[in-house]
Amino acid sequence: MKPDCIIVGGGVIGYSTALELARAGMKTLLIEREQAGQESSWAGGGILYPLLPWNYSAEVTCLTQCSIGLFPAWAGALQSATGIDPELQRSGMLVLPEFSAESAQAWCNKHSTRLELTSSFRIVPELAADQDALWLPDVAQARNPRLLKVLRRQLELLGVQINEQTKATGWQCDEALVTGVQTNHGTMSANHYIVTSGAWSRQLLGEYALNLEIRPIRGQMLLFKTRPGTLRTIILKNGIYLIPRLDGHILAGSTLEDVGFDKTTTEEAKSMLYAQATGILPLLKNAPLVQHWSGLRPGSPDNIPTIDRHPQLKNLYVNSGHFRYGVTMAPASAEIMANLILGRPQAIDISPYRWP
Numbered sequence: 193m194k195p196d197c198i199i200v201g202g203g204v205i206g207y208s209t210a211l212e213l214a215r216a217g218m219k220t221l222l223i224e225r226e227q228a229g230q231e232s233s234w235a236g237g238g239i240l241y242p243l244l245p246w247n248y249s250a251e252v253t254c255l256t257q258c259s260i261g262l263f264p265a266w267a268g269a270l271q272s273a274t275g276i277d278p279e280l281q282r283s284g285m286l287v288l289p290e291f292s293a294e295s296a297q298a299w300c301n302k303h304s305t306r307l308e309l310t311s312s313f314r315i316v317p318e319l320a321a322d323q324d325a326l327w328l329p330d331v332a333q334a335r336n337p338r339l340l341k342v343l344r345r346q347l348e349l350l351g352v353q354i355n356e357q358t359k360a361t362g363w364q365c366d367e368a369l370v371t372g373v374q375t376n377h378g379t380m381s382a383n384h385y386i387v388t389s390g391a392w393s394r395q396l397l398g399e400y401a402l403n404l405e406i407r408p409i410r411g412q413m414l415l416f417k418t419r420p421g422t423l424r425t426i427i428l429k430n431g432i433y434l435i436p437r438l439d440g441h442i443l444a445g446s447t448l449e450d451v452g453f454d455k456t457t458t459e460e461a462k463s464m465l466y467a468q469a470t471g472i473l474p475l476l477k478n479a480p481l482v483q484h485w486s487g488l489r490p491g492s493p494d495n496i497p498t499i500d501r502h503p504q505l506k507n508l509y510v511n512s513g514h515f516r517y518g519v520t521m522a523p524a525s526a527e528i529m530a531n532l533i534l535g536r537p538q539a540i541d542i543s544p545y546r547w548p
């Protein structure tokens with residue numbers, strides 16, 4: 193039987209979108225060119241907050257704040273339904289200089305967010321130096337591979353069909369509608385088509401992308417192994433962060449590189465991240481460095497994603513371009529997409545996320 197929706201791309205955005213639609217009773221098929229959940233959504237840090245949110249636009253703040261509000265119940269429901277723990281934890285974020293305490297305070301006041309100007313040693317005594325720091329105790333994180341696992345399991349339980357090794361290659365259209373998505377397994381048809389192909393979204397849409405500006409921005413990450421409890425909070429210094437997982441792994445990231453569709457890891461980035469990470473937390477010099485990877489973020493102007501229906505093709509949609517905050521933005525973005533398709537009212541003004 194023909195599905196109601198075909199979703200193209202199995203990252204956190206495709207999974208979350210499928211979840212919303214399946215919960216609303218839509219027969220959903222998700223197609224993924226390789227193995228789902230292995231690209232940017234796997235590679236990311238899982239911080240559920242913008243880094244220095246006061247540096248971002250109102251459009252980013254609105255979507256992230258909305259999504260952060262949904263996250264605990266959203267992740268909690270997934271965990272209860274599947275028995276898989278996405279390791280959602282409120283680990284807080286300690287921001288080390290340089291920063292603008294005034295901008296931070298003003299933003300936090302406006303958005304009812306707790307902020308303390310404190311001594312860095314009070315929060316993390318193992319740091320290299322004691323200095324003034326900003327402490328955001330409510331910043332949370334999830335462990336990406338686990339979040340993807342829990343989402344996938346929930347989709348399977350809801351009967352969403354996931355076809356891997358199925359690459360979308362083009363579109364079959366009549367004047368105002370898509371009639372099929374072409375794939376390496378033939379043309380597939382549904383009532384609605386949703387592109388959630390991350391960094392590859394624009395490429396896949398081809399001439400139908402119109403003015404959509406999504407391009408890959410590489411991010412490299414290092415993984416250290418320490419004893420559980422060695423570090424309990426996220427630390428951010430000059431754009432480099434350390435993220436402690438519950439089992440003692442500490443992620444150090446990340447680079448922002450405009451190098452096209454190239455996922456190679458480089459010695460240069462490794463040395464830079466290693467020097468920065470051990471400079472912040474010297475005990476990492478004695479910790480095994482266990483992994484080094486990269487992912488391609490779906491980069492977009494000002495980090496504002498597009499979550500909208502195509503201006504001409506009435507059953508084609510995109511939910512992509514979440515750049516640095518796709519995990520954070522996933523629940524709200526999926527809700528917006530489902531509301532659009534189902535004709536339900538929106539909780540926020542969605543005009544900033546229109547197809548450009």
Ligand SMILES: Cc1cc2nc3c(=O)[nH]c(=O)nc-3n(C[C@H](O)[C@H](O)[C@H](O)COP(=O)(O)OP(=O)(O)OC[C@H]3O[C@@H](n4cnc5c(N)ncnc54)[C@H](O)[C@@H]3O)c2cc1C
Pocket residue numbers: 200201202203204205206223224225226227228229230231232233234235236237238239240241358359360361388389390391392393396410411412413445446447486487488489490512513514515516517518519520521
């Ligand atoms: C190093 C790094 C650190 C990050 N840290 C954070 C963080 O701390 N917090 C946060 O919120 N975000 C973070 N991000 C950003 C976040 O990971 C992304 O915004 C998010 O994963 C985007 O999700 P997505 O589903 O759009 O893309 P992806 O996860 O890339 O998924 C897209 C999927 O589409 C598939 N696909 C592509 N083309 C086709 C096709 N033609 N046919 C079928 N399938 C196709 C791909 O194979 C892929 O599986 C980070 C990213 C990186 C790389």
